[in-house]
Amino acid sequence: MSPDSYASSAPALEIHGLRKRYGTVQALDGISFAIARGEYFGLLGPNGAGKSTLINAIAGLVRSDTGSIRVLGHDHLREYRQARRLIGVVPQELVFDPFFSVEEVLRIQAGYYGCGPEAGLWIEQLIERLELGGKRAASMRTLSGGQKRRVMLAQALVHRPAVVILDEPTAGVDVELRRTLWSFTRELHAQGITVVLTTHYLEEAQALCSRIAIVDHGRVRVIESTEQLLARHPFRFLRLKLADGAQLPEALQALVMSRVNDTMELKLERGKHPIGGVFAVLKSAGVAIEDVATREPTLEDIFIELTGGERA
Amino acid sequence: MPEIGFAPEMRRRPPRFSNRRGFWTLTVKEIRRFWSVLGQTVTAPVVTAMLYLLVFAHVLGGRSSAYPGVSYIAFLVPGLMMMSILQNAFANTSSSLTQSKIMGNLVFLLMAPVSPLEFFGAYVIAALLRALLVGLAYWVATWPFVHLLPAAPLMLMSMFLLAGASLAVLGLIAGIVASKFDHLAAFQNFFIMPLTFLSGVFFSVHSLPGIWSQVARFDPFFYMIDGFRYGFIGAGDAPIGISLAWAAGFFIAVSAVCLWLLRRGYRLRM
Numbered sequence: 001m002s003p004d005s006y007a008s009s010a011p012a013l014e015i016h017g018l019r020k021r022y023g024t025v026q027a028l029d030g031i032s033f034a035i036a037r038g039e040y041f042g043l044l045g046p047n048g049a050g051k052s053t054l055i056n057a058i059a060g061l062v063r064s065d066t067g068s069i070r071v072l073g074h075d076h077l078r079e080y081r082q083a084r085r086l087i088g089v090v091p092q093e094l095v096f097d098p099f100f101s102v103e104e105v106l107r108i109q110a111g112y113y114g115c116g117p118e119a120g121l122w123i124e125q126l127i128e129r130l131e132l133g134g135k136r137a138a139s140m141r142t143l144s145g146g147q148k149r150r151v152m153l154a155q156a157l158v159h160r161p162a163v164v165i166l167d168e169p170t171a172g173v174d175v176e177l178r179r180t181l182w183s184f185t186r187e188l189h190a191q192g193i194t195v196v197l198t199t200h201y202l203e204e205a206q207a208l209c210s211r212i213a214i215v216d217h218g219r220v221r222v223i224e225s226t227e228q229l230l231a232r233h234p235f236r237f238l239r240l241k242l243a244d245g246a247q248l249p250e251a252l253q254a255l256v257m258s259r260v261n262d263t264m265e266l267k268l269e270r271g272k273h274p275i276g277g278v279f280a281v282l283k284s285a286g287v288a289i290e291d292v293a294t295r296e297p298t299l300e301d302i303f304i305e306l307t308g309g310e311r312a
Numbered sequence: 313m314p315e316i317g318f319a320p321e322m323r324r325r326p327p328r329f330s331n332r333r334g335f336w337t338l339t340v341k342e343i344r345r346f347w348s349v350l351g352q353t354v355t356a357p358v359v360t361a362m363l364y365l366l367v368f369a370h371v372l373g374g375r376s377s378a379y380p381g382v383s384y385i386a387f388l389v390p391g392l393m394m395m396s397i398l399q400n401a402f403a404n405t406s407s408s409l410t411q412s413k414i415m416g417n418l419v420f421l422l423m424a425p426v427s428p429l430e431f432f433g434a435y436v437i438a439a440l441l442r443a444l445l446v447g448l449a450y451w452v453a454t455w456p457f458v459h460l461l462p463a464a465p466l467m468l469m470s471m472f473l474l475a476g477a478s479l480a481v482l483g484l485i486a487g488i489v490a491s492k493f494d495h496l497a498a499f500q501n502f503f504i505m506p507l508t509f510l511s512g513v514f515f516s517v518h519s520l521p522g523i524w525s526q527v528a529r530f531d532p533f534f535y536m537i538d539g540f541r542y543g544f545i546g547a548g549d550a551p552i553g554i555s556l557a558w559a560a561g562f563f564i565a566v567s568a569v570c571l572w573l574l575r576r577g578y579r580l581r582m
Contacts, residue, residue, distance in 0.1 A: 095416030111337025
C-alpha cells in the first residue's frame with residue numbers, strides 16, 4: 001500500500017502514548033486518542049491540564065518524550081512535511097510579525113507552505129471573509145487585538161489545511177468576533193475540514209463540538225460524543241422561588257445545591273427524585289411557590305464533576 | 313464527504329523532499345527585514361568603520377604596514393571591512409532569530425514544512441547579502457582615502473563567503489541559544505567583538521609579542537581577516553591556502569553544530 005493510499009483512509013489525527021515531562025511536571029502522561037475526518041472535536045480541561053502542550057506537540061512546536069502523532073496517516077516526525085502541510089494551527093498567544101502588512105504576512109505564510117501565486121485568490125477570500133479588507137495594507141502592529149486574532153486564523157488557513165486546530169481562539173475577544181469565529185469555523189467544518197477546538201467557554205464547546213475529550217493532569221479523562229457526555233450526568237436541576245416567608249420542608253433540604261437570595265436550586269437524581277414528588281412534598285407541607293424553572297445539566301456541570309471542581 | 317484539504321489548484325505541492333518556495337519565501341522575508349531599516353543595518357556599521365579608519369589612520373598613519381609597498385591605510389581598510397562584514401553577518405541572523413523568538417512569531421515558521429537545512433540556508437543567504445552591502449558601501453566610502461582594487465578577486469570572494477557565512481551561522485547558534493537580548497549582547501560583546509577586533513585588523517600578528525603571536529595561529533578570525541586582506545593586497549601573515557582551510561574548516565564545524573541544533577529543535581521546539 002502506498003503512503004498516499006494509506007493516508008486516504010487514515011483518521012484526521014491519531015495520537016498514541018504521548019508523554020512529555022518538564023522537570024518535575026508530567027505535562028502529558030500517555031495521551032492516546034483518534035479524531036475522525038470531518039469531526040468538530042473539542043478538547044477541554046482546566047488550566048495546566050496539558051491541552052496546549054498537546055496542541056503544540058501536534059503542531060511540531062513541542063517534542064514529546066515518547067509516543068507518536070499521525071496526521072491523515074503521516075507521522076509528524078518522519079513525514080513532517082506532509083503532516084505539517086495538512087494542519088493549520090491558530091496559537092493561543094497573540095503573536096505577530098511587526099515588520100509586515102496583513103497581506104504580506106499571509107503571502108509569506110502561504111510561501112512557507114509551498115503555495116505561490118495560485119494562493120492569491122484564496123488569500124483574497126480569507127481577507128474578505130474575516131473582514132480584514134480595510135486593513136490589508138496596514139502594518140500588523142497597528143491592528144487591534146481582535147484583528148490580529150483574525151489574521152492568525154487566516155494564517156492557519158492560508159495553505160488550505162485538512163485539519164484546523166484552534167487553541168482558545170475566542171479567549172478575550174468581543175461577542176461580535178466570537179460569533180464571526182463560530183460561524184466561520186462552522187463553515188469550514190461544513191466543507192469537510194476537521195476542526196479541533198480548545199476553549200474555556202464550555203457553552204461554546206457544547207454548541208459547536210460533536211465529540212469532546214476532557215484532559216486533566218496530562219491524561220484523557222473522558223472522550224465521548226457531546227450527547228453521550230451530557231447524558232452521562234444522572235441529574236437535572238429544579239429552580240424554586242418560594243413565596244414570602246415560606247420555608248423549604250426538611251425532606252427537601254438535602255437536595256439543595258445552591259441558594260441565591262430567596263431562590264434555590266435543587267439537584268434531582270433521575271428516577272430517584274421525580275419532579276412531581278418534589279411538588280407533592282411542597283404541597284403537603286403547604287409551601288406556596290412563586291416561581292419555578294428546570295434546567296438540564298450543562299457541560300460545565302459534567303466538567304466540574306470530572307475534574308473535581310476546576311474551571312475549564 | 314465534501315472535498316477536504318487542498319483545493320485542486322493547490323495540489324501541485326512541492327516534492328516531498330524539498331520546499332523550494334518555502335526556502336525562497338523565508339530568504340526574501342529575511343532580506344526585506346533588514347532592507348526595511350537600511351539606515352540601521354548598513355549605513356550605521358559603515359559610519360562606525362569609517363570612524364575607526366579616521367582615528368587609527370590619523371594615530372598610526374606613520375607606521376609601516378609590515379608589507380613592502382603597502383601603506384598602513386591600505387592594510388587597515390580590508391581589515392576594517394572584514395570586521396564589519398563579520399559583525400553584521402552575525403548581527404543579522406542573531407537579532408532576527410532572537411526577535412522572532414521573543415515576539416513569538418517564530419511559531420509560524422516552525423509549524424511550516426520548512427526543513428532545518430532550508431531554515432539554515434535562508435537565514436545565512438540574507439545575512440551574506442547584508443554583509444556584502446556593508447562591505448561594498450565601506451569600499452566606496454573609503455575610496456577617497458585609498459584606491460583598493462582586489463589583487464586576488466577569487467580569494468577575496470571565497471574568504472568573504474566562508475567568513476561571512478561562518479559568522480551568520482554563529483549568529484544563528486547564538487539566536488537559538490539566547491532566550492533574551494541580554495544573552496545576545498553578552499555573546500556579541502564578550503566573544504564576537506573582541507575576536508574580530510583583536511585578530512589582526514589594526515596590526516600584523518608578526519608585531520605581537522611572543523606567545524600572543526602563537527595564540528593568534530589558533531584563532532579562526534585571524535585567518536578570515538588575513539585571507540580577506542590577501543584578496544586585496546596579495547600578501548598576508550599566513551599562507552592563503554592555510555587561511556582558506558581554516559575558514560572552510562570553521563564554517564563546516566559551526567554549520568554542523570547549527571544544523572544539529574536545528575534538527576533537535578534545541579530551544580526552538582520545547
